[in-house]
Amino acid sequence: MPELPEVETVKAGLxxxxxxxxxxxxxxxxxxxxxxxxxxxxxxxxxKCVNRLRRRSKYILADLDSGETLLIHLGMSGRMLISxxxxxxxxxxxxxxxxxxxxxxxxxxxxRITFNDARRFGAMxxxxxxxxxxxxxxxxxxxxxxxxxxxxxxxxxxxxxxxTPIKSALLDQRIVxxxxxxYVCEVLFRAxxxxxxxxxQISAKRIAGLVPLIRDVLAEAIAxxxxxxxxxxxxxxxxxxxxxxxxxxxxxxxxxxxxHCEKKITRIVQSGRSSFFCPQCQR
DNA sequence: ATGGGGGCCTGCCGGC
DNA sequence: TGCCGGCAGGCCCCCA
Numbered sequence: 001m002p003e004l005p006e007v008e009t010v011k012a013g014l015x016x017x018x019x020x021x022x023x024x025x026x027x028x029x030x031x032x033x034x035x036x037x038x039x040x041x042x043x044x045x046x047x048k049c050v051n052r053l054r055r056r057s058k059y060i061l062a063d064l065d066s067g068e069t070l071l072i073h074l075g076m077s078g079r080m081l082i083s084x085x086x087x088x089x090x091x092x093x094x095x096x097x098x099x100x101x102x103x104x105x106x107x108x109x110x111x112r113i114t115f116n117d118a119r120r121f122g123a124m125x126x127x128x129x130x131x132x133x134x135x136x137x138x139x140x141x142x143x144x145x146x147x148x149x150x151x152x153x154x155x156x157x158x159x160x161x162x163x164t165p166i167k168s169a170l171l172d173q174r175i176v177x178x179x180x181x182x183y184v185c186e187v188l189f190r191a192x193x194x195x196x197x198x199x200x201q202i203s204a205k206r207i208a209g210l211v212p213l214i215r216d217v218l219a220e221a222i223a224x225x226x227x228x229x230x231x232x233x234x235x236x237x238x239x240x241x242x243x244x245x246x247x248x249x250x251x252x253x254x255x256x257x258x259x260h261c262e263k264k265i266t267r268i269v270q271s272g273r274s275s276f277f278c279p280q281c282q283r
Numbered sequence: 284a285t286g287g288g289g290g291c292c293t294g295c296c297g298g299c
Numbered sequence: 300t301g302c303c304g305g306c307a308g309g310c311c312c313c314c315a
Contacts (some may be wrong), residue, residue: 003308015304019290034310058309076309077293100293119292121309135311164286173310180308249308271287 003147004178005218009225010080012057017111018062019052033102033117034075038126044068045105051255057141057177069129071137085110105277114201123127141177145214150176152208159199159207166202167195167270170214179214179240182249184278186217189248190194194282195268195275220245256281265269 002010008275026045028037038044048064054060062070074080081091081101096156103115103124116121127135142158143149147251158175159166167216169175170184190213193206224245247257252267256278 006308045286073309076307118294119309121292123310162285168286171309182308200295263303272289273308 001077002076003180003183004055005183005221005225007060007074007178008055010074011053011060013082013224014060014113016054016082016088017109017113018105019053020049020051021111022047022049022162023105024108027104027106029102030105033120033122035123035125037124041103041124041126044126045070053100056138057144057173058180058230058241059137067129068126069132071123071125071127071135071282072115072136073123073133075117075119077119078115078117078122081114081116084112084115089116095102099238137154142173142175142176143177143219145176145178150211150214152211154209155211156204159202162199164199165270166193166199167198167275168242169199170210171273176214178218181273181275182246182283183214183217183221185249187213188275188282189277190217192282194279195270195277196237197283248278251276 001002009084023045023049025233026042028042031037041144044066045064048068049067051063051065053060053062058247060072062072062076064070072080084107085091088265098114098116100118100120102117102122105113107113123137125135125137132138143154155176159169162169164172166188167184170179170187171181185195187210188218191206191210191212193202220223248265251265254265255261255264256263258278261278261280263278266279267278268277
């Protein structure tokens with residue numbers, strides 16, 4: 001599920017339930033997800049107020065009034081399920097304790113946030129808020145694609161001379177942070193660039209053209225997710241979404257959406273991951 | 284340094 | 300119906 005737009009949507013859904021609220025209890029049901037949880041995770045969350053929720057790349061960051069920041073990563077299958085009493089007075093019955101409910105945060109308001117992650121590729125960690133840029137998962141991330149630091153000059157510079165396929169380059173979080181397989185496929189379709197094309201071999205003009213396309217695709221996806229946030233349940237990241245708008249992703253064998261293009265969407269495997277593209281429109 | 288592949292886990296889906 | 304292989308939106312690590 002989670003690339004940048006999904007994480008942004010989840011963060012937006014969590015904000016009204018968590019921001020400014022105290023965590024009265026944390027149930028930590030196993031010692032680890034992808035990596036061991038930090039020492040004393042439950043105790044370090046208990047009684048702390050969540051000052052602010054933020055997003056960096058695909059990470060959700062919760063600044064606590066203890067001076068620590070909780071880092072949450074959803075991995076491939078992680079979901080944040082909200083239940084219990086909502087600030088607005090709504091109430092969602094607690095779903096039956098489900099398999100893979102690894103961490104439950106109980107808020108003073110009566111709301112509960114459950115981190116559920118079947119594949120356990122997700123992560124949680126704690127770090128001093130004032131040293132978050134040094135955290136090993138954050139440290140090497142490239143610029144936010146929707147931020148000012150990500151522009152034509154930057155991307156051209158970073159891709160110059162690179163022998164790697166453009167698909168791999170855009171998935172490289174050190175170059176730009178937050179894109180995943182789906183949105184890279186969509187971006188390359190809009191840009192008319194073949195996913196196997198070597199990054200350093202693409203003209204500066206076409207590279208520059210990628211920047212606004214990346215922004216557009218992400219912004220549209222966020223808008224689609226955000227607009228679906230009619231209630232808090234959708235903070236679990238399951239509903240809404242851009243998926244109806246995919247032009248190539250998961251459309252192998254389907255007709256290319258380009259008017260008058262007769263080709264079908266093709267799937268290839270690059271670095272063990274599926275790339276979907278139109279062999280006619282993308283060169 | 285750079286690029287490619289393996290591995291981590293579980294669940295689901297399609298084919299037989 | 301059951302079994303099996305293939306596949307999944309991420310990320311780190313190792314090797315050439």
